Amino acid sequence: MTSAAESRADAGGTVSICSLRVGTGLFGIDTRQIREVLGTTAPQRVPLAPEYIAGVVSYRGEVLTTVSFRALLGLECRAGSNCILVFDGEQNEERFGLIVDGVSGVIAVEPSALEANPSGLDARSMEMFDGAYKLPSGLLIHLDPRRLRPSRLAGSGLFGSESGSIGRLKQERQGEQR
Numbered sequence: 001m002t003s004a005a006e007s008r009a010d011a012g013g014t015v016s017i018c019s020l021r022v023g024t025g026l027f028g029i030d031t032r033q034i035r036e037v038l039g040t041t042a043p044q045r046v047p048l049a050p051e052y053i054a055g056v057v058s059y060r061g062e063v064l065t066t067v068s069f070r071a072l073l074g075l076e077c078r079a080g081s082n083c084i085l086v087f088d089g090e091q092n093e094e095r096f097g098l099i100v101d102g103v104s105g106v107i108a109v110e111p112s113a114l115e116a117n118p119s120g121l122d123a124r125s126m127e128m129f130d131g132a133y134k135l136p137s138g139l140l141i142h143l144d145p146r147r148l149r150p151s152r153l154a155g156s157g158l159f160g161s162e163s164g165s166i167g168r169l170k171q172e173r174q175g176e177q178r
Helices: 004-011 123-128 150-156 164-177
Strands: 015-022 025-030 036-038 053-059 062-068 083-087 096-100 102-109 129-135 138-143
Touching: 015 083, 015 096, 015 138, 025 102, 053 096, 062 150, 083 102, 102 129, 123 129
Parallel strands: 025 138, 062 096
Antiparallel strands: 015 025, 015 102, 036 083, 053 062, 083 096, 129 138
16 A cells, blocks of 8 residues: 555656665665565574575564575674565565665655666676666665565575585585595
């Protein structure tokens, strides 16, 4: 259900973007793609999961896998308050949560203001980012939640699907065999 303000923004040719903070970066996701923003919820860590999987949380009677955006960006995970954005699965795709440092608010932008990713980005950034908006306050990197789904991240091979405990265990075993 959209609010009257969102309806007016859509009618005026703008898109409502939820702005997020992670580290020093400013990111944004179309508000229509976000099901819910959860407050500070600490995920339960999953043994042997890749580092970008922050863990699981209970969400409306379901177990929701959460992705750490800080881990995807190569930033150190931080203790303390984080927000979880919940995204619905589309056409049998998994529902998941994205953990960010904070939600800044909602801004309206012109869809035509979205610029393509620069060609000099590394492969991981190209996989995650969906362009950028130049705002008076700085650059806002646009994210498409479909690019951040756990199954897509694992399938890309760019985020170390065998990182974390599994990767260390395999390295230890390889070292023992030599």
